[in-house]
Amino acid sequence: MTQTLAIGNYTPDETQKLESEFAPLFLDDPTQIGTLDAALRDQIKAVAYKGHHPFGPDAMAQLPALGIIANYGVGYDAIDVAVATHNGIKITNTPDVLNDDVADLAVGMILMHGRQMAQASSWMRSGHWAGKGAFALNRKVSGSTAGILGLGRIGREIAVRLEAFKMDIHYWSRSEKDTLGYIYHDDPVALAGAVDYLVVALVGGAETQRMVSADVLSALGENGVLVNISRGSTVDEAALFTALETGTINGAALDVFDNEPQIDPRFYALDNVVLQPHQGSGTVETRAAMAALQRDNISAFLNGAPLVTPVN
Ligand code: 8YV
Numbered sequence: 001m002t003q004t005l006a007i008g009n010y011t012p013d014e015t016q017k018l019e020s021e022f023a024p025l026f027l028d029d030p031t032q033i034g035t036l037d038a039a040l041r042d043q044i045k046a047v048a049y050k051g052h053h054p055f056g057p058d059a060m061a062q063l064p065a066l067g068i069i070a071n072y073g074v075g076y077d078a079i080d081v082a083v084a085t086h087n088g089i090k091i092t093n094t095p096d097v098l099n100d101d102v103a104d105l106a107v108g109m110i111l112m113h114g115r116q117m118a119q120a121s122s123w124m125r126s127g128h129w130a131g132k133g134a135f136a137l138n139r140k141v142s143g144s145t146a147g148i149l150g151l152g153r154i155g156r157e158i159a160v161r162l163e164a165f166k167m168d169i170h171y172w173s174r175s176e177k178d179t180l181g182y183i184y185h186d187d188p189v190a191l192a193g194a195v196d197y198l199v200v201a202l203v204g205g206a207e208t209q210r211m212v213s214a215d216v217l218s219a220l221g222e223n224g225v226l227v228n229i230s231r232g233s234t235v236d237e238a239a240l241f242t243a244l245e246t247g248t249i250n251g252a253a254l255d256v257f258d259n260e261p262q263i264d265p266r267f268y269a270l271d272n273v274v275l276q277p278h279q280g281s282g283t284v285e286t287r288a289a290m291a292a293l294q295r296d297n298i299s300a301f302l303n304g305a306p307l308v309t310p311v312n
Contacts, residue, residue, distance in 0.1 A: 001043055004298060005033070005063070008050025008072065014291045018048060021295055022302075030059040046070065046298045052260065055079045060087055068301040070294045071311075073281070074098060074154075075231060077204030081312055091311040092297035096153060097289040102280035103157035106199055106229045107165075109253035112274045113225055114139040119271075142166050147195030149188055149211070150230065151177055155201035158229075162197075170194050188212070193219035197227055204231030214239035217249055224249045229280045232257040237264065244270050255280050 004024035006015075018024055025040065027033065030053055033041065044063045049055060050072035057080060060066060068090045069079055076093050084091055112118055116138040123135050146162045148155040148171040159169045159182065170183040172191040177184070185191040188211055192198050198220050202208040212226065212235040220226060226249060228235055237258045243249040251272035257263040260278055267275055281290060296308050 002040065003043060003045045003302065004048065005044045005046070006048040006050075007033075007055075008048075010050060010291075011287070013288075017291065017295060022046070022048075022298060024048065029053040030055045033059050033062045036062075046301055048072065048294055048298055049079070050294075052078050057083045060084060060089060068092065068298065068307075070297040070301075072290055072294045075204050076311055077231060077233070085312045090301065090307060092294075092307050092309050093311050094290040094293045095309055097293060098281035098286050099154050099157045101283050101286045102154050102229050103161055105255060105276065105280045106158045106201075106227055106253075107161045109227055109229075109255065109274045109276060110162075110197055110199075110225070111141055113227075113251055113253045113272075114141040118274070144196040145170065145194065146197045146199060147171065147185075147191045148182075149191060149198060149200045149234075150202035150208070151179070151182070152201060152203070154229070155199070158199055158201060162199075167197075188216050189219045192216045192224065193221070195220075196223055197225050199227040200230045200234050202230045202234045204233050208234045210234070210236040212236060212240070214242070217243040220249050222248060222250060226252040227254075228252070229255045232260065241266055244272060 002023060002025055004022040005027060006018050006024040007027045007030055010018065029051060041062055042064060045065050045067050047066060047069045049069050055069065055078055060083060066089050069084060071079060071091065071093045074093050074095045076091055079091055081091055120135045123129065142165045144167050146167045146169055148159050148169065151171040151173045163169060170185060170191055172185050172188050185194065200212060202211060214236060217239055244252060253274035255276040256278050267273060281287065293309060300307050
């Protein structure tokens with residue numbers, strides 16, 4: 001009897017491991033749950049979820065025996081946790097195992113933006129070094145001032161790395177943290193006004209929706225660079241286009257967007273933006289650890305053991 005539904009785009013290795021542990025049914029996204037026979041839906045106790053499509057009340061109502069949604073990812077903003085909790089459905093996520101990779105990518109994007117490495121590589125491959133001479137001078141990164149918007153587990157890993165680049169670290173969080181030498185701002189606009197790099201490491205969801213507003217971008221100013229490795233929803237993208245197109249900020253380095261993967265094509269025309277395809281956690285090692293944690297949570301639930309990384 002199938003008790004598990006695996007929803008999302010799993011790699012062949014992940015698929016094989018899910019199959020051998022749980023023999024699940026596979027679907028692409030939650031909107032397909034209704035295509036299953038009611039008799040099958042009635043048996044489903046666990047969902048392994050991977051993706052960013054909304055998983056809301058309608059999907060949950062179609063699975064009356066559901067007890068757990070094990071999310072593949074630290075961010076679970078796609079899942080309606082309030083409704084799940086109300087219905088007695090446990091949510092788990094995959095925290096910590098991806099902190100290093102996401103922080104590494106944030107730092108890499110800062111260096112790519114400042115040192116123009118992608119443009120320099122294209123310059124060489126086009127034969128311009130020998131033909132036209134030296135590549136254009138660019139922007140010094142070390143010794144800048146960094147602002148971390150959301151000093152959680154990933155934000156702290158970014159801060160630690162940027163300290164090694166001799167940066168002063170400022171931050172905003174819901175409350176002041178016990179940090180050695182980091183400067184707290186109680187308002188995102190004040191944070192943006194104090195730094196060269198504003199690095200967004202917020203959780204997604206209603207409470208952080210469009211926190212990077214036109215006012216924040218205006219405070220960041222013409223030397224400022226916005227870095228986002230969290231969720232596209234945290235940034236007012238319309239205001240960001242205005243700021244990038246009119247030069248009221250210096251640039252942006254973005255791993256996350258509205259409407260992924262169909263992002264606004266205006267991004268492709270901007271030279272002052274580093275673009276990455278939401279690949280913060282996307283290494284072989286980390287994705288294996290995330291997938292294993294997801295499976296461990298499902299196993300724990302089905303065996304009546306304590307969940308490894310519960311959310312609610
Ligand atoms: C995704 C992420 O989980 O962990 C998160 O919150 O956004 C990513 O690691 C990954 O893209 C798979 O959907």
